[in-house]
Amino acid sequence: MTIPRRTFEALLRPEVVALEGPLVAELAALGIDVGALAPWSSVAALRDAIDAVRRAACGERGVDEGFREVGRRFVQGFKRTTVGWIFSTMAPAFGPDLTMQSMPRYLTSVRAAFPVTVVAEGDQRYRFLCPDPDINAFFMAGSVEVTLETCGVHDGRVQVVLKDVGFELEVRWPG
Numbered sequence: 001m002t003i004p005r006r007t008f009e010a011l012l013r014p015e016v017v018a019l020e021g022p023l024v025a026e027l028a029a030l031g032i033d034v035g036a037l038a039p040w041s042s043v044a045a046l047r048d049a050i051d052a053v054r055r056a057a058c059g060e061r062g063v064d065e066g067f068r069e070v071g072r073r074f075v076q077g078f079k080r081t082t083v084g085w086i087f088s089t090m091a092p093a094f095g096p097d098l099t100m101q102s103m104p105r106y107l108t109s110v111r112a113a114f115p116v117t118v119v120a121e122g123d124q125r126y127r128f129l130c131p132d133p134d135i136n137a138f139f140m141a142g143s144v145e146v147t148l149e150t151c152g153v154h155d156g157r158v159q160v161v162l163k164d165v166g167f168e169l170e171v172r173w174p175g
Contacts, residue, residue: 002112003041006081008032010110011049013077016070017057026052043111043134050074050139064138064160071142075150083109088150096151100126100171103147128169137167144171 012019012027012034024034030048032041050070057073058066078084087106091099099106100118107114117129130140141158148156148171156173 002043003046004109004112005037005039005041006078006083007046007110008037008041008049010078010081010084011046011053011074012037013080015080016073016077017053020056023052023056026056046111047134047136050136054139067136067138068142068145071136071139071144072146073142074139075143075146078110079150091147091150092152094151096148096153096156096173097124099147099151103128103144124173124175126171128171129166130168131163131166133165135166137162137169140167141169144169148173 010016017023019034027034027049030045030052032038032045032049050067054063054066054070058069061069075084079088087109094102097120101120103118104114104116107116115130115132116135119127119129121127128140128144130137137160141160144158145156148154148158153173156171159170161168161170
């Protein structure tokens with residue numbers, strides 16, 4: 001069990017999705033009681049919950065774009081948690097470069113062991129390496145986009161590169 005309650009609290013906020021009958025029932029079938037979230041949950045529970053939220057909140061979009069949008073909304077919801085509020089308060093002061101370099105540490109507040117490496121590739125260019133097939137690349141891309149916006153970067157680009165196992169994100173913004 002590596003996913004703390006605050007991750008589900010962020011994912012299931014009104015900024016992300018309307019918690020209505022069919023979604024609540026689907027989450028319950030996955031073992032997620034929205035009225036009494038467990039202190040810790042599995043990676044599989046989070047993966048399945050993100051997919052259920054995508055279908056409920058962004059079902060009219062393509063699958064990849066839906067996951068990206070849920071990732072964007074997730075960060076907005078996460079900012080409403082105590083840990084997320086601290087992050088969103090400090091990120092603008094740190095700036096985008098230091099925030100991108102620190103993402104592996106920040107991501108452990110969402111998942112106890114978050115297997116991602118960030119490599120600086122030049123000015124305003126980073127590559128996120130994630131070998132974990134349980135993390136949706138497009139969800140992660142949306143999350144990074146909003147993180148850049150939180151740092152004041154509104155014209156950043158996050159490109160997904162799918163691998164046999166896992167993915168890479170190419171992150172850049174104009175200087």
